[in-house]
Amino acid sequence: MVWKLANYIGPIPTLEEVKRFHEVEKLYGPYIDSKTQRRFMGLCINGKLKRNISVGRLNLEVKLGRKLLNYEEADHIDEDKYNDNPNNLQILSKVDNVSKSRKNNTVRRDIGYKIIDFNCDYCRLPFKIKESQLRWKLKVAKFGVFCSTSCSNKGRKR
Numbered sequence: 492m493v494w495k496l497a498n499y500i501g502p503i504p505t506l507e508e509v510k511r512f513h514e515v516e517k518l519y520g521p522y523i524d525s526k527t528q529r530r531f532m533g534l535c536i537n538g539k540l541k542r543n544i545s546v547g548r549l550n551l552e553v554k555l556g557r558k559l560l561n562y563e564e565a566d567h568i569d570e571d572k573y574n575d576n577p578n579n580l581q582i583l584s585k586v587d588n589v590s591k592s593r594k595n596n597t598v599r600r601d602i603g604y605k606i607i608d609f610n611c612d613y614c615r616l617p618f619k620i621k622e623s624q625l626r627w628k629l630k631v632a633k634f635g636v637f638c639s640t641s642c643s644n645k646g647r648k649r
């Protein structure tokens with residue numbers, strides 16, 4: 492994964508705000524993940540990067556005044572995942588978030604979830620794939636990522 496400093500103008504939480512919910516001494520970023528285009532802040536303790544948290548998640552925590560639980564996701568109300576403005580953020584459980592995106596029929600190529608709806612590169616129909624598997628396939632696949640062996644065979648011949 493390649494990280495670069497984000498050319499990002501928008502609300503980002505201050506160190507004092509993040510300290511209310513997380514063990515942190517210094518904030519790095521925001522950084523942008525070159526693959527998903529998502530923006531993250533790095534939480535640093537004793538000169539070491541401890542974890543990365545998305546700007547949306549941190550902004551939502553500051554808005555709510557509490558830490559998000561593991562199964563809670565920062566949902567972008569307008570479906571624009573780059574709009575990390577606090578008033579565009581709400582809590583959704585991971586399951587809700589996936590079904591919301593399916594209902595709105597958006598193509599999810601972002602890989603923030605455990606199970607992802609991905610559109611087959613041959614038949615274009617959505618299928619479910621594990622985040623880790625997709626991450627790996629996107630890296631190594633020469634011809635695309637396919638829903639089935641038959642689509643894979645056809646996709647390779649094109």
Ligand SMILES: [Zn+2]
Pocket residue numbers: 611612613614615616637638639642
């Ligand atoms: Zn297919």
